Amino acid sequence: MALTKSQSESTGPTCVSTSDFQHDGLYTNRRLYVSENLNMWSFKDIFTKLGTHQQCLAFSEQQGLILKEKMCPKHHTVMNISYTTGGKIFGTFRCGKRTRKPGGCLRISRKKGTFFENTVLDIVHVYYLIYAYSRGWSYDNVIFEDPYKNNKFKCLSRNTISDWFTYCKEAVIIYYLEKLNTFSRKIGGPGKIVQIDKSKFGKQKHKKGRYNEGHWVLGLIEDGSEDLRLEVCPENVTSSDVIIPLIQKHVEVGTTLHTDSWHAYDHLSDYGYMHKKLNHSDPDNPNSTVDRKNMQRIESQWRVAKRFLKLKNFNDDNFADLLIEYLWRRNIIKYKKDAFLEVISAVKYVYKVE
Numbered sequence: 001m002a003l004t005k006s007q008s009e010s011t012g013p014t015c016v017s018t019s020d021f022q023h024d025g026l027y028t029n030r031r032l033y034v035s036e037n038l039n040m041w042s043f044k045d046i047f048t049k050l051g052t053h054q055q056c057l058a059f060s061e062q063q064g065l066i067l068k069e070k071m072c073p074k075h076h077t078v079m080n081i082s083y084t085t086g087g088k089i090f091g092t093f094r095c096g097k098r099t100r101k102p103g104g105c106l107r108i109s110r111k112k113g114t115f116f117e118n119t120v121l122d123i124v125h126v127y128y129l130i131y132a133y134s135r136g137w138s139y140d141n142v143i144f145e146d147p148y149k150n151n152k153f154k155c156l157s158r159n160t161i162s163d164w165f166t167y168c169k170e171a172v173i174i175y176y177l178e179k180l181n182t183f184s185r186k187i188g189g190p191g192k193i194v195q196i197d198k199s200k201f202g203k204q205k206h207k208k209g210r211y212n213e214g215h216w217v218l219g220l221i222e223d224g225s226e227d228l229r230l231e232v233c234p235e236n237v238t239s240s241d242v243i244i245p246l247i248q249k250h251v252e253v254g255t256t257l258h259t260d261s262w263h264a265y266d267h268l269s270d271y272g273y274m275h276k277k278l279n280h281s282d283p284d285n286p287n288s289t290v291d292r293k294n295m296q297r298i299e300s301q302w303r304v305a306k307r308f309l310k311l312k313n314f315n316d317d318n319f320a321d322l323l324i325e326y327l328w329r330r331n332i333i334k335y336k337k338d339a340f341l342e343v344i345s346a347v348k349y350v351y352k353v354e
């Protein structure tokens with residue numbers, strides 16, 4: 001099944017306002033209350049609350065993914081929804097005013113411009129796939145757990161799963177990048193500590209005669225915060241010309257920075273930072289040293305991030321996107337959000353209906 005979505009051309013984000021996003025608020029390390037857990041979408045909820053076309057349609061209207069009503073631009077009257085012609089599930093907006101055209105003045109499919117435009121797949125499966133994506137399921141798991149297989153709908157193909165996971169991922173990346181831009185505030189500040197480390201994703205080895213260069217990533221995290229920043233080093237360069245502007249982009253002047261002894265960090269104190277280096281003995285300045293445990297938070301980030309990217313089979317083309325997806329998934333876990341509703345928010349943001 002060939003599905004094409006040109007969301008970036010036709011329905012990409014238009015104007016950005018902070019009302020599109022909810023701020024994460026302060027990170028609190030606590031377990032969710034029972035009531036909070038009950039409010040989260042589970043697999044069972046997907047099956048019982050979004051198991052029929054009618055339920056999915058009502059949910060789409062309620063979430064603002066499709067329009068409930070539309071005014072005729074010519075007559076300024078509310079258009080009817082017809083389910084008889086064309087889109088039988090979603091329906092078609094039709095203006096009731098009589099004109100010379102047979103069937104009324106104007107007809108617009110309710111799918112037009114929405115996430116569901118050009119959908120061949122039934123909407124019940126679409127929501128099932130949104131849920132599966134939100135939970136990070138593998139294709140095998142999606143096929144295996146599909147509650148509708150052998151039933152009223154056909155079994156999902158790997159291509160279909162891949163298509164819809166891609167649509168979800170694209171929406172999530174646009175949404176999350178905009179959200180990061182909207183709330184971008186520097187981390188650190190006087191009296192605060194930010195740990196900084198760089199790490200290479202992808203091994204340097206000859207594989208089938210191909211040299212895999214890998215990707216250098218700079219990571220920054222403030223002590224006592226879960227606000228992890230990851231930056232792909234432009235052109236894969238890790239010299240001070242690249243590293244220092246990245247640090248300045250994310251960290252307030254006056255912050256104490258913990259780094260290893262990589263030479264690109266050497267002159268950070270010239271840029272208004274207090275700088276402490278790992279295993280670096282300077283008899284003139286004994287306070288300029290930190291030991292390994294003061295670098296642990298940033299160093300411990302790499303293993304998890306690398307595992308995620310490896311599972312996703314990253315390559316040169318998708319690396320930066322996957323890193324954003326990783327941060328988005330990490331944010332959901334750290335801030336204990338409802339993953340399914342987070343994808344819905346992203347879809348709503350990218351496929352604005354009006």
Ligand SMILES: [Zn+2]
Nearest residue numbers: 072075095105
């Ligand atoms: Zn009309």
